[in-house]
Amino acid sequence: MRYLPLTQSDRDAMLDVIGAASIDDLFVDVPEAARLDGAIRELPGHASEMAVERHLSALARQNTVAGDVPFFLGCGAYRHHVPASVDHLIQRGEFLTAYTPYQPEIAQGTLQMLFEFQTQVARLLGTDVANASMYDGSTACWEAITMARRITRKGKAILSAGLHPHYVSVATTMAKFTGDALETAVPDLAPGPDTASLIERIDADTSCVVVQYPDILGRIADLSDLAVACQAHKALLIAVVTEPVALGAIKSPGEMGADIVVGEGQSIGVGLQFGGPYVGLFGCKEKYVRQMPGRLCGETVDAESKRGFVLTLSTREQHIRREKATSNICTNSGLCALAFSIHMTLLGEAGLRRLAALNHRRAVQAADRLAQVPGVAIVNGAFFNEFTVTLPVEARPVVRTLAERGVLAGVSLGRLYPAEAALANGLVVAVTETVTDEDIEALASALGEVLA
C-alpha cells in the first residue's frame, strides 16, 4: 500500500471529525445487494515494486522488439530514432503530472507548448491553423469528414482507395450511426493512385474527398487537380498524412490546395507503442476554424498586458455545449503533442529535411536491392520511405516465416485486406533512418531464400 499515506490512527481521527463510526458508514447509500463484504476474492492481493517489475518484464520479454531485428513495418506507424532528451523532458513532473490547463495563470508551460505545437503543425501541413491535437490519425480523419458535412451541408464522402483500411473502418463504423454516405474502394496494385477516377466521381452531393498522402501503398501524387475539382463542386479536399516525416521532403497537402489536413504524429517523438497512445494532427484553412474540432490554445494578455496563453473557442466543446457539441473530442493527446513538439524543435527545418532525405535514400536503396530478388517486383512509381512489392506467392505466410527467422519484413496486404484475393501477394515495406545496410541485406537474402 505504498501509494496510500493514511495511517490507521489518521483514519480514526478523521472518522471522528466526520462523525462516522466506521468507514462502512460512508457507504450507506450503496444498496445492500451490491455491497461487497471484503476484497474481491477472485483477484490477488497487493504486490511489491520488485514483484510487479518482474512480472511485467517477463511479459515484455515475450515480444520481438523492433530495435533488436531487421525491421520494415509501416502502414500508419513508423519506427524513427527519438533523441534521448525528448523522453527526459516529457518525464519532468510538471509536464507529466499536470492536468488540462483550466487555470491558465499556473499552466503557461503547457499552454505555450501547445501554441508552439499548433504553429509547428500548421506550417508542416501547410494549413493556416492547427489544433492542440486529437486522439490519433484515424479519429482525426473521421472528425474531418464530419466537419466537412457541417461546412458543406452535404453528406456524401468519397474515400480514396489509398486511404488506410483501418481509417476507412473507423469512418464506416461512425457513418452507420450518423447517416453519412461513404464511397469506399480498395487499392489496385498500380504504380500511382487513381486521382482521375476520384475527380470523375465528385458531384453536387459530395461533401469531401479524402485522400492519403503518401497513400497506404506508399504512393504519392500531386493533389492540385483534385483540389481544383473539389472547389468546383463546393466539396472539401481532406488529405491524410500518416508519415509526417515525408513532409520534410515532399510538398505539403496545404500547399497543393487541401482544405483540411489531418495526420498521425506518432512518427515524430512518440514511438511505436503497439498502436497507442499516438497523436492526431489536425489543420485547416483559417475560414473554417470555428468548425474545427478539438482543443485550441490562443494568445492573449494578462491584467498587466504581458503575453500569455489560454484555451479558447471552447464554446464548441461538448462539456459546455452538451447535446449541441460538434465533435466527440473531449481531451487532446497533450503529452504526445509535447513529445512531437520537442522532437520537432530539436530537428528544426534543417534537421527535418536531412532526416527526410536520409529516409528517402535508404528506401530507394532497399527498393533497388529487393527488385533484384527473383520474383519480387516493385509496385510504386513514386514513393517516400515506404513502397509496395509483389511476391510470387501470398505475402502473409511469408511474413510469418521471415519473423521466425528473425526478420520483421513489412505489412502484408493480406493482414490489412483479408477479403481481397487480388492484394494477397502484396507486401508494404517501410524503410527509415533506423535501417542499416546489414538490415536491408538481411531482408533481401532471407526473402530470396524463402521464395526460392
Place this chain on the structure above:
Amino acid sequence: MGSGEPGGAATFTGNRALMLDEALIFEIGSTETTGVDFADSAAPTSDDRLGNLARSAPIGLPGLSEPETVRHYTRLSRQNYAIDLGLFPLGSCTMKHNPRLNERMARLPGFADIHPLQPIDTVQGALALIHQLQHWLVTLTGMDSVAMSPKAGAHGELCGILAIRAALEARGDVRQVILVPESAHGTNPATAAFAGYRVEDIPATEEGRVNLEALKARLGPDVAGVMITNPNTCGLFERDLCEISDAVHAAGGFVYCDGANFNAIVGRVRPGDLGVDAMHINLHKTFSTPHGGGGPGSGPVVFSKALTPFAPLPFVEKSGDHYVLVEEETAQDHHASAFGRMVAFHGQMGMFTRALSYILSHGADGLRQVAEDAVLNANYVLRSLNSVLDAPFGASGPCMHEALFSDDNLADGFSTLDVAKGLIDEGYHPMTVYFPLVVHGAMLVEPTETESKAALDQFIGALRSVAERAKAGDAALKSAPHFAPRRRLDETLAARKPVLAWKDPQLAQAAE
C-alpha cells in the same frame, strides 16, 4: 519591464529570481539550427523517386541545439502546476499520485518498441498484458466483457452508446431517445446526440440525485436507454440505481453508466451488481496513468452479457496457451454482430501497461482501500469546511470521493472564481469551478486517496482562509492571483480575436 507586484521591486529583465519568462521557439530558434546529428552513411542515389513532388518552399520550422532545447522546455515546465508539486483538488478529474514504476514499465522496449501490425506470434507478451488487464476490469466491475480500444472517456461513452444502438437495431427495435439526468457529466448528452439520439433531461431531486419518479414516468418504447453518472457529479452515490436499472430494462432500454468516478467504489461495489449494461473506465483517473497536461487518456468499456455481442473490434482472446487478436467480424463466433472498429489499432497500449502496473501494485485489497481512503478524505474535507462554505448537499448523506460547495456564503460581488484565483496565491491548484451546473457557483473538491491527513489539513486551512476573505469582501482577492507566472488572463480577447499560431511580427505588419 519589471512588474510592480506587492513588495516586489522591478527587475531589469522582468524575471523574478528562479521564475524566468521564456520566449517562443519562433523567436529564439533558427531554421538553420538543429539539435540532432545524422550519420550520412547511406549510399547516395543518382536521383530521387519523389515524382516531381520534392518540396521547394521553406517550411518555417525553427530549430534549437540540444542544450537550448533542454532549457526551453525545462523553463516552460516551471510555469506549470502539477500533482508532483502539491495537492491538485480538481473534482471529477481525479488527480492522484502517478507512480514512476508505471512509467518505467511502459518504457520497457518489449512494450514501447513493438509495432501494432507485427505478426501475432511476435507480440504474445503484449496480448497477454491486455488480456490480464481485461480480466481485472471485468472482475472488478462484475461485468461480462470489455472493449479496450476507446482512446478517452468521451470516446468510451460513444462506444457504449453505439453498442446499445447496435443491440437495439439487431432486434429491429428503433428508439430515438436517451435520458440524461441533470447530475450527469456534460459529455454524456454530447455523446448521445453524436450517436444520433435525441437527448431528454431528467431533473435532480432536492438532495442531488436522479428523480426516480420522473425517470420512471418518462420510460417508454421510444427510450433507448439512460446515461447516468455514478457516483454522480454532486459527489453522491445514486442510491436508487438498482431500481432505475430494473425499470429501464423492463421498458426494453439499457443502462449506460459514466464510470469516470469509479475510483470512489472500486473494490467495494461492482457496477454489474447495480444492473449496469455498459460503463467506461477512465484508466487515467481510477488507475493513475498520468494526465500529461491534458491527455492521452484511455477509456475501456465494460459490457453486460446482453451487450457483449455488439462490442467493437478488436478483441484479445486466449486460445489454449496462445493469445489471439480478433480484428474482423467472424460469422461463427460471438463477434459476428460487433459494431465495427473505433480506432486504427488496439487502443492505448502505453496506458494499459501503466494501469496494470498500478493495479498489480495495489491488488484487490489495495484497490478496496483506495476507494475507502478517497471517500474518507472527501468527507473529511466536506465536514472540515462546511462551517465556512455552503455545502448544498451536506445533508444528503456522505459524499463519495468529492466534496461539493457553492458560492452561497460569499460576499456580494465575490464569486467562486475569486476563491479559485486566491487559492493559486496560496500555492494550490484550485478545485473544479462552475461544475456541476446543478449548483450555483459550484466548487468541486476531490482530494483523492494519495493525500495524507497533514496535506489535507494544510489545504483546508488555505481554502478556509480564502473563503473567509471572500465572505469579508477583501478587495485584494478580486485581482488575484498576484504571485503566479501570469495575472488574470483575458479570455474574452482570445476568443474574439483568435491568435492560434505565431506570425512573424515584421511580416504580419508588412502584410497589413
